Amino acid sequence: MTRIDVRKTYKLAIGGAFPRSESGRSYEVTDASGGFLANAAHASRKDARDAVVAARKAFPGWSARTAYNRGQVVYRVAEVLEGRRAQLAEEVQRAEGATRRVSEGLVDAAVDRLVWYAGWADKLAQVVGGTNPVAAPYFDFSVPEPTGVVGVLAPQESSLLGLVSVVAPAVVTGNTVVVAASVRRPLPAVTFAEVLATSDVPGGVVNVLTGLLTDTAPTLASHLDVNALDLTGALGDPDGATALEADAAENLKRVRRPAQDDWATDPGLDRMTWLLETKTVWHPIGT
Amino acid sequence: MPLAASTPHDLAEVAASDAALRRFLHGLPGVDQVGAEARAAMLGTRSIKTSSKAFALDLAVRMVDLTTLEGQDTAGKVRALASKAMRPDPTDPACPPVAAVCVYPDLVTVAKETVRGSGVQVASVATAFPSGRASLEVKLADVRAAVASGADEVDMVIDRGAFLTGRYLQVFEEIEAVLAACSREDGSRAHLKVILETGELQTYDSVRRASWLAMLAGGDFIKTSTGKVSPAATLPVALVMLEAVRDFREATGRMVGVKPAGGIRTAKDAIKHLVVVNEVAGPDWLDPAWFRFGASSLLNDLLMQRTKQRTGRYSGPDYVTLD
Numbered sequence: 001m002t003r004i005d006v007r008k009t010y011k012l013a014i015g016g017a018f019p020r021s022e023s024g025r026s027y028e029v030t031d032a033s034g035g036f037l038a039n040a041a042h043a044s045r046k047d048a049r050d051a052v053v054a055a056r057k058a059f060p061g062w063s064a065r066t067a068y069n070r071g072q073v074v075y076r077v078a079e080v081l082e083g084r085r086a087q088l089a090e091e092v093q094r095a096e097g098a099t100r101r102v103s104e105g106l107v108d109a110a111v112d113r114l115v116w117y118a119g120w121a122d123k124l125a126q127v128v129g130g131t132n133p134v135a136a137p138y139f140d141f142s143v144p145e146p147t148g149v150v151g152v153l154a155p156q157e158s159s160l161l162g163l164v165s166v167v168a169p170a171v172v173t174g175n176t177v178v179v180a181a182s183v184r185r186p187l188p189a190v191t192f193a194e195v196l197a198t199s200d201v202p203g204g205v206v207n208v209l210t211g212l213l214t215d216t217a218p219t220l221a222s223h224l225d226v227n228a229l230d231l232t233g234a235l236g237d238p239d240g241a242t243a244l245e246a247d248a249a250e251n252l253k254r255v256r257r258p259a260q261d262d263w264a265t266d267p268g269l270d271r272m273t274w275l276l277e278t279k280t281v282w283h284p285i286g287t
Numbered sequence: 288m289p290l291a292a293s294t295p296h297d298l299a300e301v302a303a304s305d306a307a308l309r310r311f312l313h314g315l316p317g318v319d320q321v322g323a324e325a326r327a328a329m330l331g332t333r334s335i336k337t338s339s340k341a342f343a344l345d346l347a348v349r350m351v352d353l354t355t356l357e358g359q360d361t362a363g364k365v366r367a368l369a370s371k372a373m374r375p376d377p378t379d380p381a382c383p384p385v386a387a388v389c390v391y392p393d394l395v396t397v398a399k400e401t402v403r404g405s406g407v408q409v410a411s412v413a414t415a416f417p418s419g420r421a422s423l424e425v426k427l428a429d430v431r432a433a434v435a436s437g438a439d440e441v442d443m444v445i446d447r448g449a450f451l452t453g454r455y456l457q458v459f460e461e462i463e464a465v466l467a468a469c470s471r472e473d474g475s476r477a478h479l480k481v482i483l484e485t486g487e488l489q490t491y492d493s494v495r496r497a498s499w500l501a502m503l504a505g506g507d508f509i510k511t512s513t514g515k516v517s518p519a520a521t522l523p524v525a526l527v528m529l530e531a532v533r534d535f536r537e538a539t540g541r542m543v544g545v546k547p548a549g550g551i552r553t554a555k556d557a558i559k560h561l562v563v564v565n566e567v568a569g570p571d572w573l574d575p576a577w578f579r580f581g582a583s584s585l586l587n588d589l590l591m592q593r594t595k596q597r598t599g600r601y602s603g604p605d606y607v608t609l610d
Contacts, residue, residue, distance in 0.1 A: 049601050056603065225603025250600065 010040040010186070012047060012210060013193035015054030016203015022046045027211060029187060032097025040186050042211035048178065048219040051207035055149045055176040056225055058204030063146045063174040071121030073200045074172050078114035080199045081107070081192070088160060088191055095159045095185040109264065110164040117168040120272065124173065128273055132280070139283040144276035146174030147254060151220030153213065153233030159185035161263045163192060166232055167206060169271035178207045178220060180233065186210035213240075221247035228254035228275055232261065298539060302503060305456040312455060312499060318491035318527055327522040330566055331559040340558070344593050345383055347557040347585075348375060349575045352410055352546065354389040354583050355610070356417075356514065362397045364610070365390055369401035369409075371608060376590050379597065385586065386575040387440060391416070392429060395436040410440035410480070414465060417484075417513035419444035423461060430468040433477075440478040441469050442510060445497065447487045455500060462504035480508035480546055485524045486516040494524055498531035508544040514581060519549025525560055529567040545572070548581025554592040557585060583610065 010029070011018040020026075023044035029037045041047075062070075081088070085107050093103035125144055134140045150170045155162030159182050170177045181189030193208040209216050217234070220226055221244040229248045234241035235258040248255050256274060301311040335343055353372045355364060369388050376382035387408035388398050398409045411433035415421035421429075430441055443465050449457045462481060469477040481501035485494050501509050509528055512519040525547045532543045545568070551557055557580060564572050572578050587610075591602040 052601070052603075219601065222599070223601045223603070224606060225601065 008038065010038055010190045010210065012041045012043055012051075013190065013197070013206070013208040014047065014051045014204075015057070015207065016197065018193070018197075019047075021211070022050070025211070029184070031094040037094060038187060040190070040210045043180075043209035043216050044211075045215045045219045047209060048180075048216040049223070051178040051209055052149060052151075052220070052223050052225055054204040054207055055178050058202055059146075059148060059176045062171075062176055062202060062205050065174070067122040067125060067174075070172055070174060071118045074114055074118035074121065074168060076199045077196060077201060078111050078118060080195050081114065082111050084191070084195060085111075088188055091188045091191055092160050095187055096157075106158075106161045110161045113161065113164050113267070114168055116267075117172045117272075120269070121172045124269070124272055124276075127269070128276065129278070134282075137284060137286040139285050140280065141283075142278050142280040144173070144273075145279050147275050147277050148175060148227030149225060150175045150177050150228045150230060150275060151223070151226045152177055152179040152230040153217060154179050154181050154189065155232050155261070155263070156182045156184065156236065158182075158263050160188040160192065162232075162261070163189050165261070165263050165267060166230055166271065169267070170230070170275050171201070171205060173272050173275055175228070175275050176205045176207075178209065178226070180209045180211075180213055180216045180220070182233065183212055217244055218247060221245075221253075222250065224251045226253060228256075230256045231258045232256065234258045235260070298503065302456065302459050305454070308455045308459060308500075309453065312496040315492075315495055315499060318495055320491055323491055323526055324523045327526045327563060330526075330562050331522055333559075333562045335558050335562065340592075341596050343558045343561050344554060344589055344596065346573065346575075347554065347561060347580065348589050348593070349383045349386060350579050351385040351586050351589070352387045352389045352548070352579045352581045353385050353586060354514070354548070354581050356389070356391060356412060360391060360394060362394065365394045365397045366401050367608075368610060369398045369407070371586075371610065372407045373402060373405045375586060376593065379593070382590070382593065386579055389440075389442065389581060392433040392436065392438070395433055395438045399437040408439040409437065410442055411436070411438035412442045412444075412482075412513075413438075414443040416442070416444055416482075417515040419446050420448075423464065426461070427464060427468045430465050434469055434471060438477055440480060440508075441465070442480040442482055444482045444484060444513060445501065447484055450497060450500075451488070451493070455496075459500055459504045462501060462506060466505045478507045479505070480510045480544075481506035482510045482513055482548075483528075484513055484516055485511045485520075485528075486518045491523070491527050494527050495531055498528050499535065502531070502535045502541075502543045506543065508546050508579070510546040510548055510579075510581065512547075512549045512581075514549030517550075520547035520551055520581075522559060522563060526563050526567055529564060529572070532572070533568045542571070542577060544577040544579065546579040546581055551580055551582050552584050552588065554585070554588045557582075557589065 021041040025042035026039040027042045029040045031037050088107045089104045129143045132140045231241050245255050372385045372388045387410045389410040390398050392411045395411045413430040413433045414426035483497040498509050528545050536542050587607040594602040
């Protein structure tokens, strides 16, 4: 007996829920050789706005968690991702046109990256913070704090490893994220959002938008309630990136310019530290 | 619709006795619950964009009764709120002031000092707000104190216990007594808003009856709720009350205002209410003199939406006051 195909509907991930685009729009996603894969939601400006509202709402709770707890949560994401290795390997394979072995390697690398960042959660403050020697009767120390809501344009080519590599450092430091997934390869991002939803990440900490960047990116760049903007995904479009940077200047967002990243190598601390604000406390002592 | 048998002349007689009042209120046609909710939901889907939205946002700002009714209120907080009422958005001179500030009676003097000369009214809740569980003398003293401190508007609560047990005449006479207590020495009178607390009235039929009762007793406004009971203002309740004021004007020629209060937090909710006002009661009510929003956090959302309209950028809570 033949079964009827149960095709997966790829939706957005906003505030812990998986809504369709408010606009009702969708677009066709094709595999590396141009064959039809699925329809994905085409997020509108309003979806981007809703995602920012959700991220802002999640920020106080997420940033107030202990660093240790955030590390545990990110480690849990790695566990759940490991459990869905086969599904993601297939999606990455079809999206990126790689061999099975290569795409499995990419999923493994993504899991490893999550574990790596999870380990950093409660160690970063010791590295980038600390006590400062001052010539006055004060105990003076600096602690890093998350900057807030971060808008991220995920890498266009690396659909899973690249995505994890830009989202994990923002989340593990206590920020909340609105990420616009790769335009042509959005499906692994939606599945990754399902992984997040079934691990212990609170709703709204990571919000995933799919669709063309023409609506979502300028909204994130100009939104006054977004504190930082990662333009990694605008690599192939220098003029567009410049325009987004100009929009982001209105409320002095932190902006990360697009650069050629090699996702296979050790990422270093940079992607965590650019999203931290240093708070320095002067505590009177003696006399 | 309802008053085939009622002329203004008959209405004068309905409060002659408890029995007559009950006969009249129970003679009002019942509310079609499913129909009312469906109509409210349908009107809530209207798309209000661009210039209509700009108009609606400004109108909604002008209709806000900026409210603080907490046990922890201080003179400082009321002064801050009153200043915000006069200039809701200091970055935009075109932003209109709100209609009123609404405070507890003991803070009326403070609010009045701050808003003097600005055209912003001061409303005071009274009559043992929010429960209304005190003797009539205490309630009337509460009202007189508020009016003597300079309140322009008084928000009273009805005795829901009496209403629900069917002692309509008692509620009626209480409203009349409060109305009398609203008089000032110079012969003028503070505006009276009657809070029905629809969250405790159980059915839409009761809401319709309470609305008529409050209007017959002489209330200038009928207000949905205290904001202390959930559910507070909902769209179908506002719709039923707007039908009541529309029918009341048809029957008597007197216009009564409506004030939904509590639970309206977003500009979108406010605009839905304005659509219902226009469609049910008519454009005459699209004026701060006849329709108000009792709210506090609503104003910030309206201001953020105004900023979006003006600049094209979505604003955030960092750019409005914390209150």
